[in-house]
Each structure stands twice: as structure tokens, then as C-alpha cells.
Amino acid sequence: MTLSIGEGEFVSLLGPSGCGKSTALRIIAGLGDATTGRVEWPTMGHDAEGKVEREIGFVFQEPTLMPWASVFKNVWLPLRLAGISKSAARARVMEALEMVGLSAFADSYPRELSGGMKMRVSIARALVTRPRVLLMDEPFAALDEITRQKLNDDLLRLWAQFGWTVVFVTHSVFESVYLSTRIVVMAPRPGRVIDEILVDAPSPRGLAFRTSPEYSEMTRRASQSLHSALGANDHL
Amino acid sequence: MTDIPESASEPALAAERNAERGGVSHERLLRVVIPLVMLAALIGLWAWYVKAYNVPKYILPGPDLVAQSLVNDWGVLGPALMVTLSITFQALAIALVGGVLIAILFASSRWVEVALSPYMVILQVTPIIAIAPLILIYTSTTQQALLICAWIVAFFPVLSNTTQGLKSTDHNLLNLFELYGASRWQTLFLLKLPSALPYFLAGLRIAGGLALIAAVVAEFAAGSAGAGSGLAFRLLESQYRLNIPRLFAALILLCVTGVAIFGATSLVSHLLLRRWHESAIRREN
Known part of the structure; x- marks a missing residue:
């Protein structure tokens, strides 16, 4: 996959299980090495050995x-x-x-x-x-809907306040549309990027956005894209 | 009936709460009283049986004779108890240090584990009483031999439990430590050792009891005599002299020691784990 992420963006990696979105996030974080390819950090400092000084925070699934x-x-x-x-x-x-x-x-x-x-x-x-970059690997997947909604709102508030770059892995279409400025849709076998959707709704987002026609239009678009990621022979 | 004023139901609730608390303290009292009553009943039965059937004291002495012997023979039994205790605790201490260090070695290098673990198992499964004669030949004093025997037996549960604990560290936490650039030592002391603690403590509780058993068994094999003898030798000696009340007194001392060691290790375990580990948390449902 090739993906460039600008500063201050909120990018969601959306895809079915096994499409490598968590792996991509781990490679970005420097956990485990990529078989081929590299991750470049043009705006971050480098230490004496030329290694990137990653200013990242990582939030795991659990x-x-x-x-x-x-x-x-x-x-x-x-x-x-x-x-x-x-x-x-x-x-x-x-x-x-x-x-x-x-x-x-x-x-x-x-x-x-x-x-x-x-x-x-x-x-x-x-x-x-x-950190300047926050990497989140399905952080709210195990939470109930109400708690999840609350944490989504809190995350958006903090993001607006501190302006980090966020890469957010999720398999929830609704969550990805609600949170991100850009959705990267991935497909499995082999793991690849098949679509990018810009969500240019203004911030702050809240209940009004969640119930707006734009929101449902976006989720429909993302769902379709995700659906095309699943071949006819895929059994989930 | 849903519109009962809240104030009316409050006293009822409070009363219920009080009753509940009373129930809890009542239960706690019973937990102490029942075992004590049971113990008294057993001793009573023992005393009655010995008296009613006129059992000679060289077969089964009454509890009064045993108690008497415990007091009168304290000059012999006391020092013997100290010897057994000192061997047990020295062996346990060395087993803890050695077990944890080798477990760290095993957990950090798979090849060391592959090379050494078969011998650890062999050492564990061979009955200590069968190795004791050899160890007695190789060591210069009986005390050393006893110490080595008790150590061999106490060592294995600490080693195998701690190794298992060190290997069971949460993988996500390991990733987290790697992400923040933790050094090997930081990972060991801040992550691996704390997460292995419950496993280690389970090993400690087993090792404590085993160290005492091994100290006694090895002394039977050694059969040493003289001032430096432990309780096991006093047991044998009492048997040879048909001094059965003293034999019972020595036996009771061993029992009490074993229970005390178990109690102490359980207490240590409880104190270290009570704030966070699942095993120490009372279930609510």
C-alpha cells in the first residue's frame, strides 16, 4: 500500500478483518519490520544515527x-x-x-x-x-455503544484542541465517518488500499452531524466501498 | 404500589443492611469457632478412647501424656526444632534466589532452557531419599547434605512456576514497552517480574511445604546423632526407645511447623496480590 498522511489529518483505516490495517499501523509505529518498503517521516527530527525520533502515541485494541x-x-x-x-x-x-x-x-x-x-x-x-502523531488500533471496539459514543466525542474534542495527526484503525463504518477527515478503505488478500473518501464536514461534529443527510450519504458511500472490498467468495 | 415515598422505605433498607452486616460477622465468628470445637472434640475422643480401652502408653499415649512430654522434653525437642527450621528456611531461601535467577535465564534464552531443563526435571523426579545417600558421601557435614536435599526439592516448583510466569507476559504490554524504547532491564523489572509474581508466589507456597518435608526425609536417610540433630532424628530415637509420647510431641511440632509455613507463605501471597490480582478479589456475584 502507498499512503501519505498530512499533518493534522484524522485518517481512518477501514476494512474487514485480515486486510492488514492493524499490521499497517504497527509498521508505522515501528513494531515489527515491513517485508519490503519503508515509512518516511519528513517532518520529524532524526537522531545522530539518522533514525527517526518518533513522537508517537499508540493506543491498543485492549x-x-x-x-x-x-x-x-x-x-x-x-x-x-x-x-x-x-x-x-x-x-x-x-x-x-x-x-x-x-x-x-x-x-x-x-x-x-x-x-x-x-x-x-x-x-x-x-x-x-x-506526541505529534496518535496511532489507534480499534481502541473502542470492545466498548458498548454509549461509552463508545462518549469517547468518540472526547477524542474529537482533544484532537481539535491539540491538532495531532491521528491514524485510526476501525471496522466500523459509522465510527470512521463520524471521526475522520479522510477514510482509507482497505481490502484483504492481498491487503491493499481500494478507496479513499474525504469527509469534509466541519468540526466540531456532534449529534447534528450524526443525524444529518450528509452523514448517512457518507456512510452509504463507505459501506458500498467496503462491500466491494469483499469478493464473492469471502466468508466472514 | 410504585409511588411509596422514598423516606418510608429508607429505615427498612437500613435495617436490612444492618442484618446483612450482622450476618457477615456471625459467619466470621463461626469460621473460627467451628474448627476449634472440632479440634477439641477430636482430642476429647482420643482421650476417652485411650482411657476407656486402657491402651498402653507405648502404643497410643493420651493427649495429656503428649502435652506433658512436649513440656518436659522441650530441652531436647526445642533445639531439634530450631535445627529443622534453620535447614528448611536456608534451603527455601537458596531455592527462591536460585529458582528465580535460573527462571530469568530460561525465559531470556530458549537454548539455555532446551539444554538445561531435562536435568532440572531429572533432579525433580528422582526421589530425594534415593539421592540422599550419595549426597551424604559427597558432603563433609550432615547439615550440608540436608541443606542440599531440601534445596533440590524446594527449587523445582519455584523454577517451573516462575519460568511459566515470565513467559506469560501480556504481548500487548511487551509491544508497548518496545514502542517506548524500554531496555532489557526495564522490561524485566517493570514488566516481566511483576507479571510473574502470582506464579512465583504459587511456587513459593508449594516450595515452603516441600522444603520441610525434604529436610525431614533427608534426615531420616542420614540418621545422624548428637547435638546438631533435627526433629526427624528425635522421632527415630523416640521410636527406638519406645518413648511414644515424645514421638507424638515431635510429630505435633512438625505438623505445627508445616501449617505455620503454609500460613506464612499464604499471607505473603495475599499481602502482595490483594490490591490487583484476580485470585485475591472476592467475587461479587
Whole structure:
């Protein structure tokens, strides 16, 4: 696949299971090597060896929290690994928790939180390094519809505020249309990009957009495109 | 009937809550009282049987004689208990350190594991009582031999559980650590060891009991005598002299020690896991 992503874009990778959208995201993140091809970061700094200094945050499908550590320590982790002490990191950790509305839960343990709250902690952990690029791998797939909607709105609000570049993997047509400025539709066997859809609805988006004719038109268009991604012989 | 004022139902709710709390403390009391009553009943039955059937004390002494022996022979049994305890805990300590270190080695290199694990298994499955005579020949003091025997037995559960724990680290968390450029040591100390902790603690609980058993079994094989003897030797000696009350007293000391070790390791495990691990969380439904 070939894909260029501009700064400040919110790009969704939409496709059926097995089309390689998560793999693409992992390669962008630098987890595992691509068989061929490369990822270029024209606007990011390079270190002495010419390697890219990736300023990225990654949110996994599951919250992926350390169950033995408090919320604070979980969010502190990326900074801790970079050698920043607890006291030096405190302000930034609390700021990240503030962004996702969980400042009151810093001392709680993950098991004491609901599924949506765990996901918020996971997002706070991705934000604590103040990344320029946020990579999200079906982060809300396991959540119920109401929580998911709330987190979608929160994500859009934070995106408008901080202007990161977001790459968001999803298999939900509705979610992709609601969130992104551009939808990249992928097809399996072999994994490839088959369509790109620009969603030029203005931000902030909310209930009005979700119920508008443009929104249903966009979802219809994306669904059709996704449908053509599935060959007649595909059994899901 | 849905429009009952809320204030009316509140006292009822509070009363219900109180009853519930009363139920909980009642249950807690029973949990202590029932085992104690059971124990007293068993001792009573024992005392009654010995008296009613006139059982000679060299076959089965009554509980009073055993208690008497426990007090009068404390000069012999006390030091023996200390010897057994010291061997057990030394062996356990070395087994913990060694088991965890080798588990880390196994988890970091598959080839080391492939090369060494068969020998670990052989060491574990060969009955310790069969190796004890050899170890007695190779070591200069009996104490060393006992220590080695207890260590061999206690070592394996720690090793195999910790290895399993280190390998069961959440893959997503491993990815996360890689993503943020964690070093090998950071990954080990901040991720792999904490996530292996529940496995390690399960191994510890098994190893604690096994270390005591092995310390006793090895001493039977050694059959040493003199000032440095542990409880197992005192057991054998009492048997030879038909001093059955003392034999029972020594047996009771061993039992109590075993239960205490199990209790202590369970407590350690509970304290370390109670805030986060599934095993320590009371289910709500």
C-alpha cells in the first residue's frame, strides 16, 4: 500500500478483518519490520544515527494496562522508561489524566475501573509524551455503544484542541465517518488500499452531524466501498 | 404500589443492611469457632478412647501424656526444632534466589532452557531419599547434605512456576514497552517480574511445604546423632526407645511447623496480590 498522511489529518483505516490495517499501523509505529518498503517521516527530527525520533502515541485494541500498578503509574510508564522521575513527571501525568477526565482516579487500580475508564487511562498514557502523531488500533471496539459514543466525542474534542495527526484503525463504518477527515478503505488478500473518501464536514461534529443527510450519504458511500472490498467468495 | 415515598422505605433498607452486616460477622465468628470445637472434640475422643480401652502408653499415649512430654522434653525437642527450621528456611531461601535467577535465564534464552531443563526435571523426579545417600558421601557435614536435599526439592516448583510466569507476559504490554524504547532491564523489572509474581508466589507456597518435608526425609536417610540433630532424628530415637509420647510431641511440632509455613507463605501471597490480582478479589456475584 502507498499512503501519505498530512499533518493534522484524522485518517481512518477501514476494512474487514485480515486486510492488514492493524499490521499497517504497527509498521508505522515501528513494531515489527515491513517485508519490503519503508515509512518516511519528513517532518520529524532524526537522531545522530539518522533514525527517526518518533513522537508517537499508540493506543491498543485492549486497554493494555499493568494490573499491578495504579492508574498514575500506568500513565507515568512512557516517561519512566525515558528516565523521568516520578516527581518530575507528576505534573505531566496529572495533565494527561485531566484531559481524559480521570484526575480523581490516579490512585485507583485498573481492576477498579470500568471498561471505558480503562480505555481513557490507555489514551492518557499515549498522550503523556505529548506526541505529534496518535496511532489507534480499534481502541473502542470492545466498548458498548454509549461509552463508545462518549469517547468518540472526547477524542474529537482533544484532537481539535491539540491538532495531532491521528491514524485510526476501525471496522466500523459509522465510527470512521463520524471521526475522520479522510477514510482509507482497505481490502484483504492481498491487503491493499481500494478507496479513499474525504469527509469534509466541519468540526466540531456532534449529534447534528450524526443525524444529518450528509452523514448517512457518507456512510452509504463507505459501506458500498467496503462491500466491494469483499469478493464473492469471502466468508466472514 | 410504585409511588411509596422514598423516606418510608429508607429505615427498612437500613435495617436490612444492618442484618446483612450482622450476618457477615456471625459467619466470621463461626469460621473460627467451628474448627476449634472440632479440634477439641477430636482430642476429647482420643482421650476417652485411650482411657476407656486402657491402651498402653507405648502404643497410643493420651493427649495429656503428649502435652506433658512436649513440656518436659522441650530441652531436647526445642533445639531439634530450631535445627529443622534453620535447614528448611536456608534451603527455601537458596531455592527462591536460585529458582528465580535460573527462571530469568530460561525465559531470556530458549537454548539455555532446551539444554538445561531435562536435568532440572531429572533432579525433580528422582526421589530425594534415593539421592540422599550419595549426597551424604559427597558432603563433609550432615547439615550440608540436608541443606542440599531440601534445596533440590524446594527449587523445582519455584523454577517451573516462575519460568511459566515470565513467559506469560501480556504481548500487548511487551509491544508497548518496545514502542517506548524500554531496555532489557526495564522490561524485566517493570514488566516481566511483576507479571510473574502470582506464579512465583504459587511456587513459593508449594516450595515452603516441600522444603520441610525434604529436610525431614533427608534426615531420616542420614540418621545422624548428637547435638546438631533435627526433629526427624528425635522421632527415630523416640521410636527406638519406645518413648511414644515424645514421638507424638515431635510429630505435633512438625505438623505445627508445616501449617505455620503454609500460613506464612499464604499471607505473603495475599499481602502482595490483594490490591490487583484476580485470585485475591472476592467475587461479587
